[in-house]
Amino acid sequence: MDDIKKKPKYLSTGSEWTFELIEKYDKEIARIAHEKFKLDTYPNQIEVISAEQMIDAYSSVGMPVGYHHWSFGKHFVNTEKQYKRGRMGLAFEIVINSNPCIAYLMEENTMTMQAVVIAHACYGHNSFFKNNYLFKTWTSPDSIIDYLLFAKNYIAKCEERYGSEVELLLDSCHALMDFGVDRYKRPERISLIEEQKRQKEREEYMQLQVNDLWRTIPISEEKESKQKKHFNFPEEPEENLLYFFEKNAPLLKPWQREIIRIVRKIAQYFYPQKQTKVMNEGWATFWHYTIINELYSEDLITNGSYLEFIKTHTDVIYQPGFDSKFYSGVNPYALGFNIYSDIKRICDEPTDEDKKYFPDIAGSDYLETLNFAMQNFKDESFIRQFLSPKLIRDFKLFSILDDENNNELIVSAIHDEEGYIDIRETLAEQYNLSNIEPNIQVYSVNLEGDRSITLRHIMHDNRPLSEDTQEVLKHIHRIWGFDVILESFDPKDNTVKKSYRCPEKNQ
């Protein structure tokens, strides 16, 4: 009689969800996440929404409250069309880096899927947001919703007052959104009330500053000689273009500066997400996998529901080969999930190879190591640190050299002993945002002459700028108000390879 199994205590057996069930599942998942795996999370706010609302959330880049702009409408129209045609399923979750952490569940999903999303978003992403150093440094989840609300109202007010000018300015700001972030400087935290107070002061003060910079009253000779010293303005090149314009563009009115600030603040807020795509998605995927497996082994979910989960999970981490028609680069979910799983493996059952490549972590406590890996890296350094030879072999990674001077592509490394380091290095670089986005900085401003501004594109790997460049310059011109010059500068031989100008000079 010993072999009579304990009667399973399934949380549910059908595929329908109810609010009570979601609560029950969430309770179990929270218990496993917090007690068993020691995940540290913000409190959760789980919101059930319809597919249509999901499309809404999609098109506003996941901002729960967003200001109005046609480009969001464009995304909406496009997503809606694709969804209606059945071209794409909606992503199964959207989660917002705020405190409490807001996660959306779609009403169409089955109970199993809701459980996966809860594990993935509410405990996976959530703990990542709370503990990764980039998020800790750059984002203030306590005040983001308030700030977005402030931004929305401010922009709406501007629109009432200044009409379509606002939209045009937003267009220009969006064009430079990727260049509205501080990559290295650290921000300071302030609360919303202070933000508002400061905003008023800022308006007045900044206008003064700008006026000073553009002062045309003759200065005494003594002062002039002093000024000659910083011949170049800005003294140091500035990589945060929006910041530079906010502070220094000569013709902007205070409200325009504030709007630029709003756009760049939002860009800055989302910047860590761009830097940690592999890590963040991988982390969430790793935990939903681990947690659902735990639920299964505790007999809390049925075989059927476990199968459904496995099917979804396999789809998420599917890595098609380069010659497949589904291929679109390395799948960040697959890569991230596998790296974390691999770290656990290296900790638990290290091979000789692992001991050679990862002497520090082989055989260590896996939870501790995982947390360390999650907290202290971004994609680039994470891959450089933790991509193991075994994974390179599993993914069959190879690197391709694409040189415009060659007619053919060259395979520069494959998944073998001599290629491991090379591939790891190249893949890491591939996630280095400063390589993906061209490096463009404010180089100089002609203070005394025609007030033109010169931007410098420091070329990397000899890559030129795309055809959009001239269009973007028009946007910069709208903000700056005077001539804009952009030079593609090759640091290898210190020459300017190509120069753009707006307005274009008449030949």
Added chain:
Amino acid sequence: MSRIIDRRLNGKNKSAVNRQRFIKRFKDQIKTAVGKAIGKRNITDICNSEKIIIPKKDITEPRFSHGKGGSYTSIHAGNKEFTKNDHIKRPESQGGQGQGGDASNSDETGEDNFAFEISKDEFLDLFFEDLCLPNLIQKELKELETVRYARAGYTTEGVPTNINILRSMKTAKSRKLAITGSYREKIKELEKEIKKLEEENFEDSNIKEIVELKEEIVKIKTKMEKIPFIDKIDIRYNNKTAVKEPSSKAVMFCIMDVSGSMDEAKKDIAKRFFILLYLFLNRNYKKIELVFIRHHTSAKEVSEEEFFYSRETGGTVVSSALELMADIIDKRYPPSQWNIYGAQASDGDNWNNDSPKCNEILLNKIMPKVQYFSYVEIMPRHHQSLWEAYVGVKNVVSNFSMQNIKSPQQIYPVFRELFESK
């Protein structure tokens, strides 16, 4: 502890504003697309929602990014046979492989276009806007009453075609059941008795009794069989009562001059005018039929396709078209059942001695039968001969109107004048 919130009911259509803005922003492009769509469409499906395609380059949001060229390495997954220093032919679709994948995305409408759907309302807005439409003023249409027979239960009287078989059989069956009830009871009793007797000894008296009882049963059974399978009182008829309701059928006659003097631009104006009328009627009637009559010296009923796109030359005899319209009304559209609308577009050219005839046909044969007849003269210069003849009609009857259109922008104002409630 997590908070769980049901958000399904609020915040719907959060993006509606953004969507509106998108449409507003690209109004010019979308309007061009709508204009094109009108050209391609049949009048009858003009007001379905429209797929709009606008050039992608107009709506891209430019960003700084890397272009083709340069020399860089990228990592890809799924190596099969490559070894180090292999040379591979550069894929043609794209200069650099970049993040890969893009090569496989070439699909459907093409990369250069951005296609999406706008709703019927949005379509109408844009469509009318082109015609300087502020708001469509509803004219009270003269409603035609028609009688429709609606089902109203069952009756015991009627004509054979209306017999409801199922219902009749049900009544027949229940009547039979009711009448035979006492007989069946009797049979049961008798059978019981027979059984009882049979269980006792087989004495002569018993046997005799059994035979008697059995005969009794047979008698009753024959009686039962004589009850008719179906009787006159069983028959039920579908009952119908007359319901008066406004007629929902309308027919719209489009009459257009296709003589040599009507060029493409004039035809386009005419088409827009017809579309407008169609949309207008569409709001009021469930079913609208269209009759296209084109004419030069003689008139002919044609398909829509032919109506707008075929070219003819020659002189103009308008009366031929009116004659044909009167004929068609007589043959196919009795005015008691149909709301009849006439719309005529022409450049006003007509043989001088034909115009009085038109006047006569209109007044005698057409106007008494139609709800409304509108005439637009598409002529940038002075009025033509037909105009004078029609003025004569206008002075006599109230449901006739006429206007002159010089350019497409005028269509809507003219249309509104034509259909203003008086």
